[in-house]
Amino acid sequence: MPAKPLLRIALLTHSTNPRGGVVHALELGDALHAAGHAVTVHAPDPHRRGLFRTTDCAFCAVPAAACPSDLASLVRQRIDDYVAWFERPDTPAFDVYHAQDSISANALATLVERERIPGYIRTVHHLDHFEQPQLMAWQTRGFLTADRVLCVSKLWRDALLRDYFVSSTVVGNGVNAARFTPLADAHDDAVKRRLGLNGGPVLLVVGGIEPRKNTLAILHGFLRFLRVFPTAQLVIAGGASLLDHRAYRTEFAAQLSVSGISSGPGHPIIFLDTVDDSEMPALFRCASALVFASLREGFGLVVLEAMACGTPTVVSRIAPFTEYLGGGDCAWVDPLDPASIAAGMAHACEHSASAEFRAAGYAVCQTHTWPRAAAHHLDIYHAQFARQSQHYTENSHA
Numbered sequence: 001m002p003a004k005p006l007l008r009i010a011l012l013t014h015s016t017n018p019r020g021g022v023v024h025a026l027e028l029g030d031a032l033h034a035a036g037h038a039v040t041v042h043a044p045d046p047h048r049r050g051l052f053r054t055t056d057c058a059f060c061a062v063p064a065a066a067c068p069s070d071l072a073s074l075v076r077q078r079i080d081d082y083v084a085w086f087e088r089p090d091t092p093a094f095d096v097y098h099a100q101d102s103i104s105a106n107a108l109a110t111l112v113e114r115e116r117i118p119g120y121i122r123t124v125h126h127l128d129h130f131e132q133p134q135l136m137a138w139q140t141r142g143f144l145t146a147d148r149v150l151c152v153s154k155l156w157r158d159a160l161l162r163d164y165f166v167s168s169t170v171v172g173n174g175v176n177a178a179r180f181t182p183l184a185d186a187h188d189d190a191v192k193r194r195l196g197l198n199g200g201p202v203l204l205v206v207g208g209i210e211p212r213k214n215t216l217a218i219l220h221g222f223l224r225f226l227r228v229f230p231t232a233q234l235v236i237a238g239g240a241s242l243l244d245h246r247a248y249r250t251e252f253a254a255q256l257s258v259s260g261i262s263s264g265p266g267h268p269i270i271f272l273d274t275v276d277d278s279e280m281p282a283l284f285r286c287a288s289a290l291v292f293a294s295l296r297e298g299f300g301l302v303v304l305e306a307m308a309c310g311t312p313t314v315v316s317r318i319a320p321f322t323e324y325l326g327g328g329d330c331a332w333v334d335p336l337d338p339a340s341i342a343a344g345m346a347h348a349c350e351h352s353a354s355a356e357f358r359a360a361g362y363a364v365c366q367t368h369t370w371p372r373a374a375a376h377h378l379d380i381y382h383a384q385f386a387r388q389s390q391h392y393t394e395n396s397h398a
Contacts, residue, residue, distance in 0.1 A: 004382050009039045010094040012104030014078065016043045016061070018052045018238065018277065020301045021100045021125045024152070026055055027176055031374035033057035040094070042085075042104070044078050053277035060085075071244060072134050075103055079138075082107030087116060095388075096121065096381045105142030112145065118388040121380065122146035124156050124168065125298030140164065148384060150377075152299040153320035171377060172324075174370035175304035180281050182310030182358075187282035196266025197286055200231030201349045204287035204311075206302045207294075208238045208273075209252050210245040214295045214316075214335050216252055221293070221333075221341030223259055226268065228346065234291075237272040237283065284309035289348035292316070293335040303330070304368055307361030312354045314344040324368070329360040 009032060013025040022043070029039045033056050043051065045061035064081040068074050082104055085091060097120040099105035108120035122143045130136050143149050143160065149168040151157040160166040191197075203222060207213040215236065222234045256269065263269035275283060284290065290306035291314045299320050303313050307329075315321045316335040331353070333344035347353055 007037050008094045009096045011041045012099045013043050014101040014103045016051045025100045027370045029057040031370035078103045079106045095385050102139045102142040109145040119147040121148045123150040155319040173299045174368050174373045175308045180305045180308035187279050191282045201288040203234045204290050205236045209249045212296050214293050220338035224342035225345045235270045284311045308365045310358045312348040312357035314348050
């Protein structure tokens with residue numbers, strides 16, 4: 001059997017910020033690069049700041065206009081930015097085009113319609129509900145017109161089949177065990193000093209303040225936890241998003257004000273809008289537990305990253321988490337019940353339980369690697385490339 005060809009692969013994502021789908025694209029790109037393929041990750045870069053982290057594979061900062069004020073206009077602008085870039089005569093061609101979100105998928109759909117590219121693959125990380133019909137139309141167009149649809153969990157594979165009659169393939173996620181490690185380094189002490197972590201239980205929330213992350217319920221769970229652990233601290237990190245969560249954040253601020261709990265380094269609540277990528281493993285290691293009581297996720301990649309760092313996790317007992325985590329792998333909670341979240345925090349911080357969670361977390365991470373995910377993707381890419389080549393041959397002989 002002849003060797004399969006090395007491919008030129010374009011991975012497209014919507015942002016240069018550390019969101020789950022962006023991290024997925026970067027890690028997948030690096031793993032494909034390590035396998036010998038020519039991979040370029042693309043992302044709109046209106047501020048010309050580049051990616052939040054370096055990559056082994058190539059990165060293309062797609063020129064992008066300033067962000068309009070409303071979401072629909074922003075999405076339209078980013079689609080147009082992508083189309084303009086790939087229609088430039090000096091933009092390289094690729095064997096495989098793979099979109100990780102609705103913005104880049106719609107750009108590729110337009111390029112297919114204009115016969116600029118032969119087709120594309122789309123990964124659905126999760127689906128949103130938008131009040132604006134145009135946003136919903138873009139979301140569905142992004143996967144309905146794709147040649148192949150992938151998902152990171154069975155939850156969304158089943159949703160696509162049930163609601164849209166779209167068949168898809170689960171490709172999963174991985175974790176970079178070389179980066180996310182339980183071994184402390186110089187960043188650990190620096191993080192502790194800068195944040196004023198005082199030695200009490202430290203609970204980490206990653207993803208910022210937004211409804212999907214269930215941050216309000218986590219706050220109320222933490223307030224209950226404080227009654228028993230008065231020196232505890234809650235660190236809320238990240239949150240860069242295209243969606244407008246101002247109303248939810250205003251409600252969070254109001255609830256925090258009513259509680260009388262102070263915030264800032266050394267205080268019970270600590271906010272980190274951005275975290276340098278080099279410090280993320282240290283931030284996990286400085287935490288007694290990661291609290292990931294989300295209401296909706298594509299996969300929950302941050303759970304694997306915390307586990308790889310030896311950090312116990314507090315996780316919603318819902319799919320997709322129940323797909324890849326077993327009964328003793330984490331502290332399970334009802335995300336709709338702050339009392340349950342508080343109990344999960346306490347359970348994860350128990351000495352004997354935390355040791356068991358660490359051991360279980362390492363075992364989970366062994367089964368989720370990026371080289372394995374890349375190999376699965378390559379089977380799909382080669383099938384896509386073969387179909388496109390056959391189509392081209394048939395048309396050229398017609």
